[in-house]
Amino acid sequence: MSLDDPNTPNLRDYDAKLRDEAAEPSLEVPQSEPTKHTQIIAIYGKGGIGKSFTLANLSHMMAEEGKRVLLIGCDPKSDTTSLLFGGKACPTIIETSTRKKLAGEEVKIGDVCFKRGGVFAMELGGPEVGRGCGGRGIIHGFELLEKLGFHDWDFDYVLLDFLGDVVCGGFGLPIARDMAQKVILVGSNDLQSLYVANNVCSAVEYFRKMGGNVGVAGLVVNKDDGSGEAHAFAEAVGIPVLAAIPADDDLRKKSANYQIVGSRASPWGGLFAGLAEAVGVAPGLRPAPLDQDGLLGLFDSKDTGGDVVLEPASDADMRGKKGVAKASLEVIYDEV
Template sequence: AVAIGDVCFKRDGVYAMELGGPEVGRGCGGRGIIHGFELLEKLGFHEWGFDYVLLDFLGDVVCGGFGLPIARDMCQKVIVVGSNDLQSLYVANNVCSAVEYFRKLGGNVGVGGLVINKDDGTGEAQAFADAVGIPVLASIPADDDIRRKSANYEIIGRPDGRWGSLFSDLAQNVADAKPNHPTPLSQDGLLGLFSSESTGRDVVLVPATFEDMCGVAHVTKPSLEVVYDEV
């Protein structure tokens, strides 16, 4: 039997656990998340006495397992983390679409806002947040000090440290954020946030032919099928 101490550990007042997943190439990540939540419920997840419980999911929600907390109202609000690049905001837009999909089915989860990670100041993530109708909760700069501390499992935002006020404001904004109902963008709307040079929007794609695929000229041969004239 799995006990709390087998999966949950603490450091500097923060409690954390890693659900993990199947071995590479041997299972479904979404199913792993479903199994993980079943385990958390057995460990008394709904009775924990914390002020806040943060669930960190990577990637997209096109897989039903990754959308489980939204689908089953196991969270109050979703915080989207993204950066100023198309692939990141594509995922963020899909998360907003998932929230709206489940809300139409009777769900109560909303989007609290967007955290801009590795912000380089180009502004696409801010434009995305404005377009879908969600607030920006914080902009985390692309700084090597943050990268190194994060990779070393260090707490970055200590009260008396360089990043203390940034993460203090982020925490307060997360607490105060309302579960907003976003308006997801269409594919063209999302591409419109970026310059045509960044997305190849003006590139004309030429349909491939059978000859292209085979590397040789295709010779059309007469059919050997016997066709009978209609009586």
């Protein structure tokens, strides 16, 4: 029986496990229809790839063009809004809720939601390292948002910033539970960020097969050095490139100094205006995720080790100096 055979018991068990996780009561966030014009968009990417930079400037440009925008940080680092607020830490929903609960008080909008340049923003937060599950923190955060009236709010765009290189259930919530209409990926011309982007495409495809509706609207190429791997990835999986943000020293310095460049007053305003327009109209597509060899094939083999041939190990290799030949228990019959 082949491991590629979908009837193989191990694969059936794995599929069943994924389905059970998706159906866990703890993943059932109460939902109702959002305001009809609201687009809820989940942005995924590898940690450190520039999602917060992209989102802060994108949301600021959208607001500048008259859109009502809510930016929600869903990263336990709670740094999605740091650029928007000039480096200041935004009190997180989870920490604030815990503190208020201990004091016997209710959380209010003004405790957790802040605004600048027309953008409304908040951080869900998460546990410290080794002190809890970040995914469960995300689920708890959305439960609190529901209590605050999330589905009664009037926004044109709700942008959710998620880590793509964390695979537990909470971080896949928008895809698994159809909480967002579409997903946007942020990546660069490096293998690790495209590996993460490909994993998110795989998650989207998996839940589409289960009856989900979330699609991938496209890829934002950040720190683009012109080498082309990210564009090749987008073409290979069947999604558009929504914008290519260059690897420019001016952008790097402004980001490091918490300066907004997503504004018509900035030389980079046109870039983010184009991204804002593309984000608004791009449909959610069903991607065709790559296998590992297909992903490696986007890069020069000398950079990825793509020419390596797998050499099977033997029992003698594993035993090393401790290897002692043992008599075989196999019964060998004389030829008749």
